[in-house]
Amino acid sequence: MADLQKLYDAILDGDAKTSAAVIHEALAEGADPVSLISGYMVPAMDEVGRRYEAEEYFVPELLLAARAMKAALEPLRPLLAASGAQPAGRVVIGTVKGDLHDIGKNLVASMLEGGGFEVMDLGADVSPEKFIDAVRASGANIVCLSALLTVTMPSMKKTIEALDAAGVRQQVKVFVGGAPVTEQYAREIGADGYSETASGAVALARRIGN
Amino acid sequence: MAREFFLRLAAERHRAIVGTDLVLNQHAAAEDVRRDGAGLGRVVAESAARWKTPLAIPLMDLRLEKADLLAAYGMDEEEADRFHFEAGPAEAVYPEGAFPERQRAQIEAISWVATNTDLLPMGMVIGPFSLMTKLLADPITPLALALSGVAAEDDAGVAAVERCCRLSEAAVLRSVKAQIEAGARAIIVCEPAANVVFLSPRQLAKRPGAFARFVLEPNLRVRSAMDAAGVDLVFHDCGHLDDSMVRAFGEVVHPAMLSLGSSRTLWQDARLVPRDVVLFGNLPTRMFYSDADMPRELVARQTRELAARMADTGHPHILGSECDVLHVDGASETIISKVDILLCEDRA
Numbered sequence: 001m002a003d004l005q006k007l008y009d010a011i012l013d014g015d016a017k018t019s020a021a022v023i024h025e026a027l028a029e030g031a032d033p034v035s036l037i038s039g040y041m042v043p044a045m046d047e048v049g050r051r052y053e054a055e056e057y058f059v060p061e062l063l064l065a066a067r068a069m070k071a072a073l074e075p076l077r078p079l080l081a082a083s084g085a086q087p088a089g090r091v092v093i094g095t096v097k098g099d100l101h102d103i104g105k106n107l108v109a110s111m112l113e114g115g116g117f118e119v120m121d122l123g124a125d126v127s128p129e130k131f132i133d134a135v136r137a138s139g140a141n142i143v144c145l146s147a148l149l150t151v152t153m154p155s156m157k158k159t160i161e162a163l164d165a166a167g168v169r170q171q172v173k174v175f176v177g178g179a180p181v182t183e184q185y186a187r188e189i190g191a192d193g194y195s196e197t198a199s200g201a202v203a204l205a206r207r208i209g210n
Numbered sequence: 211m212a213r214e215f216f217l218r219l220a221a222e223r224h225r226a227i228v229g230t231d232l233v234l235n236q237h238a239a240a241e242d243v244r245r246d247g248a249g250l251g252r253v254v255a256e257s258a259a260r261w262k263t264p265l266a267i268p269l270m271d272l273r274l275e276k277a278d279l280l281a282a283y284g285m286d287e288e289e290a291d292r293f294h295f296e297a298g299p300a301e302a303v304y305p306e307g308a309f310p311e312r313q314r315a316q317i318e319a320i321s322w323v324a325t326n327t328d329l330l331p332m333g334m335v336i337g338p339f340s341l342m343t344k345l346l347a348d349p350i351t352p353l354a355l356a357l358s359g360v361a362a363e364d365d366a367g368v369a370a371v372e373r374c375c376r377l378s379e380a381a382v383l384r385s386v387k388a389q390i391e392a393g394a395r396a397i398i399v400c401e402p403a404a405n406v407v408f409l410s411p412r413q414l415a416k417r418p419g420a421f422a423r424f425v426l427e428p429n430l431r432v433r434s435a436m437d438a439a440g441v442d443l444v445f446h447d448c449g450h451l452d453d454s455m456v457r458a459f460g461e462v463v464h465p466a467m468l469s470l471g472s473s474r475t476l477w478q479d480a481r482l483v484p485r486d487v488v489l490f491g492n493l494p495t496r497m498f499y500s501d502a503d504m505p506r507e508l509v510a511r512q513t514r515e516l517a518a519r520m521a522d523t524g525h526p527h528i529l530g531s532e533c534d535v536l537h538v539d540g541a542s543e544t545i546i547s548k549v550d551i552l553l554c555e556d557r558a
Contacts, residue, residue, distance in 0.1 A: 014354070014358075058411060059350060059407045060357070060409070061354070063350050063351045100292060124292075154539060179496070184503060
């Protein structure tokens with residue numbers, strides 16, 4: 001029998017080789033993909049998030065854990081698609097127009113994926129039009145906007161206005177984040193939520209994303 | 211030597227900001243000026259006059275060395291901004307020949323300041339570690355693998371990090387040498403990525419040599435090039451740092467001046483830094499655009515507190531910005547009014 005505690009530990013330790021190996025072993029033994037995700041993988045990522053909040057883990061540990069999570073998810077994806085299992089939500093994420101920074105955005109994307117969300121990552125320097133197209137194409141219910149620079153924060157407002165003008169604002173919740181962004185600013189530009197941290201973004205998406 | 215000059219300014223309770231961008235953006239043709247050496251030199255001098263400092267602090271543009279490096283791979287400046295090596299360059303191509311337009315203007319601006327003003331001509335480069343992080347789409351994961359003991363031979367990502375480190379250092383040294391030749395008497399090396407986001411303290415505690423290998427040693431080689439020309443180092447890192455990083459920057463890199471971001475409590479850091487290293491900073495100028503988060507009264511209060519607390523430590527200190535005070539569309543007047551508070555509040 002596959003030792004599934006090892007799967008949990010491998011994600012916690014950022015050990016992608018072990019997490020993938022345990023998944024393959026478990027699938028060969030007929031384990032249920034959804035149970036593997038909900039019973040071990042999502043709880044492991046939640047614990048990673050908790051340790052990050054407690055400053056026991058830092059961004060590199062977060063990314064290594066996300067990498068281990070991804071390695072474990074890879075063989076499960078076709079099985080999940082075949083079974084018709086739904087993700088926790090569909091997210092379109094990107095760094096707004098004019099801003100090339102993507103570390104924070106990558107972190108949020110990884111943590112959301114680890115939290116069971118389907119994530120369409122548009123990258124950095126994303127125009128409002130690209131966000132609109134992605135929402136329409138993916139049927140997303142969440143849009144995450146990131147900016148690192150004070151000079152590019154106004155692009156968040158422009159993107160929200162563009163979503164509104166394109167008639168897709170009502171079908172999505174818009175979350176914003178990034179070093180200079182504040183709760184107050186999020187409210188001012190009409191965002192639905194703000195998070196200071198990547199794990200906070202997952203909690204936000206679970207709480208008000210759907 | 212600029213070190214004595216900085217120490218004297220600190221003794222005089224001088225204040226300064228990295229604020230050339232704010233002044234540049236008051237000009238209608240700001241984008242053209244970025245590519246015009248003499249024009250940019252004049253703006254640097256105008257900025258020094260506006261902020262009442264004898265320091266000719268250049269425009270902070272940390273894209274320049276990346277553009278220069280990628281020009282060697284046939285990319286133009288616009289492309290370079292957006293480009294990342296997916297797995298590291300297959301072949302190391304070092305920059306040589308003419309500099310790209312914006313960087314050439316920065317270098318010529320130093321020369322213009324050195325020739326036409328009595329200001330202290332200062333240069334600026336991105337640090338080698340931070341440049342490396344800009345070359346890779348995801349530098350953190352392979353760096354974390356390297357810090358966990360994975361060798362370059364065993365992982366393409368780790369190999370890419372190591373190759374990009376070498377390329378970055380070469381590009382930074384080339385820029386430093388050109389700025390020295392242009393007349394810089396102090397150069398600000400900006401290493402904002404050398405922080406706990408890119409380098410986990412948990413991993414560094416297990417492998418203490420890793421911080422030296424990836425951050426300190428490349429910067430010491432850059433400092434050696436400056437030392438050889440009698441040019442002083444100003445080391446800037448506005449990233450989120452832990453105490454061991456601040457101590458290493460002060461003691462090992464040992465710059466003439468150390469500039470830190472507002473995540474640090476400067477009067478506590480004074481005990482970590484040798485007394486001949488002037489501390490610079492560190493009011494949260496990035497938030498000056500927002501009256502809700504940083505009202506004028508708060509700027510005044512924080513200015514008074516920082517000045518008083520640093521005076522209590524007796525550590526040489528130039529009160530200033532935490533980083534470049536960037537122009538923000540629609541918020542220039544707000545920002546400038548707060549900069550004026552920073553520079554003038556509670557001055558005898």
